[in-house]
Amino acid sequence: MPRIDRLVIGIFGRINAGKSTLMNLLTQQYTSIVDSTPGTTSDTKSAVMEIHSIGPARILDTAGIDEGGDLGSKKRAKAWAALEECDLALLVIDPVQVLLSGSPEVEESIGNAARRHGRSLALVFNIRADSERILAERGATLADAVEFCRTALPDRTAVPSIMADLSDQASLHPLVDLITRARPAEDAPPQLLPFIRPRGAVVLHIPMDEETPSGRLLRPQEMAMEYLLRMMVPVGLYRTDLRLGRSSDAALAAAERSRFESFLSAFGGSGGVQLVLTDSQAIDLMKDWVPKEIPLTTFSIMMINQTAGGDLDLFARGAAAMDGLRAGDRVLIAEACNHDRMAEDIGTAQIPRKLKAAVPGVEIDHAFGREFPDPRELSRYSVAVHCGGCMISRQAAAARVRRLAEAGVPVTNYGLALSWFEGPEVLARVLEPWVERRDG
Ligand SMILES: Nc1nc2c(ncn2[C@@H]2O[C@H](COP(=O)(O)OP(=O)(O)OP(=O)(O)O)[C@@H](O)[C@H]2O)c(=O)[nH]1
Ligand SMILES: [Mg+2]
Structure with missing residues (x-):
């Protein structure tokens, strides 16, 4: 299975703004349920597609982040996770809805979160057939309503935007054009084994x-x-x-x-x-x-170097941080894929056994699959040991690393941890091919 580097586009906004309508317009099929019932989308809906002139993409349609109650906060957590791992956040804004609500605070919180996580942002003002009429009845114009929404956004003049009726197929072209303008510049992923030469x-x-x-x-x-x-x-x-x-x-x-x-x-x-x-x-x-x-x-x-965009040093420092582990410290073992675990599983058996032998009294927790603790929960850990991350996207892996950095938790991976157990010379040895390359 080749690893395809897809542009991840997240769709965000308040309830009923037209997020799923945008998802369906972009994917050109009925991917997400569209309905006037508030809160129709619950879990993040993901679709992969090829966008002409852009290439392979993954689109994430999320729940409105402004739903109250317990279920609302669960939906919100999913939407924030999608924001952390997308390359480009499309913020869908229905200017009539915002003006009538009296405050653009929902849009503001999405804009701020995108900025905080360093995600690219673009605005899609969803203009419905009756938008102008509804505004006129209240003595406002579309331009007023749009300006009212923009006041809430960071760098408001610089954020690329379009105004479009998302239920109209003709809006597809301007939408793709917006994505092309707003997507972050590509940085080529590092080579898999950059120090290999065509010899032995x-x-x-x-x-x-x-x-x-x-x-x-x-x-x-x-x-x-x-x-x-x-x-x-x-x-x-x-x-x-x-x-x-x-x-x-x-x-x-x-x-x-x-x-x-x-x-x-x-x-x-x-x-x-x-x-x-x-x-x-x-x-x-x-x-x-x-x-x-x-x-x-x-x-x-090899995998973590590529997934982390060449920042193997970060994981080497995480391995070095294992030297400081003491009894009572907590270590998080995180594995991005789900597989049924056999007796000698690396994450649940081998690493815990070796870790407990190396640092008696150390506490170990696990995070498996797509779920990953938030920075607040992460801050209790002294070190995190992550798998190679071969089953998640580069973006999702990077989002995890950012969460760990925010929580101040050093991170290493399975390969480095297993080498650390064998002693400092072995750890230095498995890192050496990668270090050489940076010097040369
Ligand atoms: N006329 C018109 N109706 C629209 C447009 N966009 C959305 N709607 C309607 O608005 C309602 C909500 O649209 P959705 O796309 O489901 O909105 P959403 O943001 O995904 O909503 P939630 O998933 O509930 O948060 C539906 O009844 C849509 O048919 C539009 O551009 N024009
Ligand atoms: Mg929806």
């Missing part, structure tokens, strides 16, 4: 345990293979039997190690292999089996 082979070490799904390889493994083949780099695939490799029977363990060593030597000695890229959970074996002169790193470090 790269060995991908894929041990496959009982959790490995059959019928396919994992996404990071496929991505690495594709990247290396494009680079004309020879790729060696190798599977260790972890049970044998870790066996207390020295002869069995030695035999498994020597099987790996003969594989490496088949490439013509250490000069023939420019990197061993391993599943992080096998770092305990690889750190000894891979000769020191061959660079060694892990799939999950």
Whole structure:
């Protein structure tokens, strides 16, 4: 499954402003239910599409953020989460609705939140067939109403906007044009393995345990293979039997190690292999089996470097922060995908076991799937350990990192944490290929 970098467009506004109407106009189908009942959209509705002249996009239609009560605050939390992870926030404003309500405070809070999270913002004034007539009855004009709404917004003259009747198909063109103008400038994602050169082979070490799904390889493994083949780099695939490799029977363990060593030597000695890229959970074996002169790193470090836009340093600092963990400190283990968890699952079994052994008395919580604590809840943690994030978008991963930064919580990932357990030299070793690149 290729990783498609989609532009994420979020649709926000007060109840009944016409958000779902906009969703359906953009996707050109009845994606979201449109109804005059206030609060029709509850959960965030997501649709993927190709927008001509823009490319692949994901559109998020959210609930109105101004609903009261318990359900209202649950809907609001979902909408704010969508705001954090979109690239561009479209704020749908019905100027009649705002003027009649007497205050543009809902629009103001969305504008402020977009600014606080550094999201690009554009305004869509939804002008209905009867908007002008209703305003005229109150002695106001459309221009008055629009100006009234704009006063509430940060940088109000600079925010791009359109006025359109969203129930009219003819509004599609100006809408796409607005998105084109307002979308943030693209920064190219960093290369997957930027230090690789078209010379020696790269060995991908894929041990496959009982959790490995059959019928396919994992996404990071496929991505690495594709990247290396494009680079004309020879790729060696190798599977260790972890049970044998870790066996207390020295002869069995030695035999498994020597099987790996003969594989490496088949490439013509250490000069023939420019990197061993391993599943992080096998770092305990690889750190000894891979000769020191061959660079060694892990799939999950590769993934987090790309997902974090090259800011691997942040995660290295998070790993260093694990040195300061003491009894009673809380650690959050976060995993972005949902899978059924087997006995030796990395997030629920391996890392907690090693962490408790390394720091007796440490407390561990988990966050799985799409849910992620807000900065207030996060501030109780001393460190967060995140998975490679291969199943969530770059934007969603970045939103999590921002939440952690806001809460002042150092963050690291599975690969770095598993290397940290093996000691400072091993941690430095798996980071070295990435550091070299920055110096050179
Ligand atoms: N005439 C006209 N009606 C519109 C327009 N936009 C929305 N409506 C109507 O306004 C009502 C609410 O529209 P929705 O698109 O469901 O609004 P929403 O913002 O998604 O509402 P919630 O999900 O309840 O927050 C529906 O009855 C729509 O038919 C428009 O541009 N022109
Ligand atoms: Mg709706």
